[in-house]
Amino acid sequence: MVPPQPAVPPGATEPTSLALTVSQALALANTGVRDALGGPAWIRGEVAGLVCSQAGHLYWNLVDDRARLAVVAFRSDAARMRAMLEGAGVAFADGLAISVLGQLEVYTAKGQVQLRAAKLDPAVSVGEQALARRVVRKALTSAGLIEAQRSLVMDPVPLELVVVAPAGQGLGDLLGRLNESPWAWRLRVITAASEGPDAPLSIAAAVRAGGHCDVVILTRGGGAGATTAYDSDEVCRAVCSCPIPVMVAVGHTSDRSLADECAFATLPTPTAAAADLIARLEAADQALVSEARAAVNAAGVALSRARSDIEAEWRAIGATRSQLAGAIAARLEATEAHRHASRVRSRAGVALAVAVILILVLVILLIGAH
């Protein structure tokens, strides 16, 4: 502790024996600086000149448009701060806006005012809403839920729909577009608040109450209303845990909500959700027509094959008939020749017999004459 110094009137000549050492002066200054803010204080600014020492300490400057303050965070505090920022999905780097809690002090070795940092608030870096979203996303990821919807398969014929929406234009757009189409929708509409403190629980309860269907459509129209409910833990968990594909169509949001990230499919507006479903039904109908067309084509091929087979058989029969006709003709000819020969032989026999008889008669006559 530096001893109290006697007051010296302005302009008076001071004995050099009363001069403070540098250490004494800075120690006094340090006391004043430490008390200036009444203890540890939050100070916000932008990170500049961030350096990490081999020992793991972090050094940087906290700057705004007019001033610069040296900051030091010793190893354990530095590690905690880095982990906190990484948990919020932010890299600790130059240019990052942060708010640091620390003790302002004079670093006597350099005669420099510095902030000894103890913790920081990542919400300043990423924004309150974004931070809350990051926290929910991290929890869902850790629980293995955030990808759960991606593993589901939507029926190619999503005719049975549960629509979770606040009453309003968005719901009207969705129902109107569906009703214009020719498909046989079966709709259950569950109304839920989309804004206000009750919205997260209201939407989550509606999603859970969906029951059996082909797809749950979580929707609302556009407008200036807040859409923070769709970033809430309650809604996102309900979406992730739903065993049925959930389609999220929250109209006219500039950013994707966390529910969008969790959903099976995400569409920009209720009308777009209706168009997507209609397209799926058109594709299903087309699949039937294509299959029937393929069957008809296959029938054409089968008939043409049958015709070829019949023609081949017909040709074979024709050839056999020709062969048979030739054989029959040859046979007839041979028979005729045989008959002719028989007739000739028969006639020759008769002639011979007559001749023998005549000779015998002649002999008898001659014998009788003698």
Added chain:
Amino acid sequence: MPSTAYHASLSELRAIRRQLQAGQLAPEEVETLIGRALTVLETGRGVLRRVEAVVEAVDL
């Protein structure tokens, strides 16, 4: 269940198509199969199309 009926129609059409593609069929058999395919197509498409809209409102 419209979805079940649709899938049954699609499966039967596929089976008919495979049958037509696979074997030696007499023209009478081809005719019978095509007749059946057209009936199944009609049934399947009928399942998808609306007779009347069914909208149920639920208030939790």
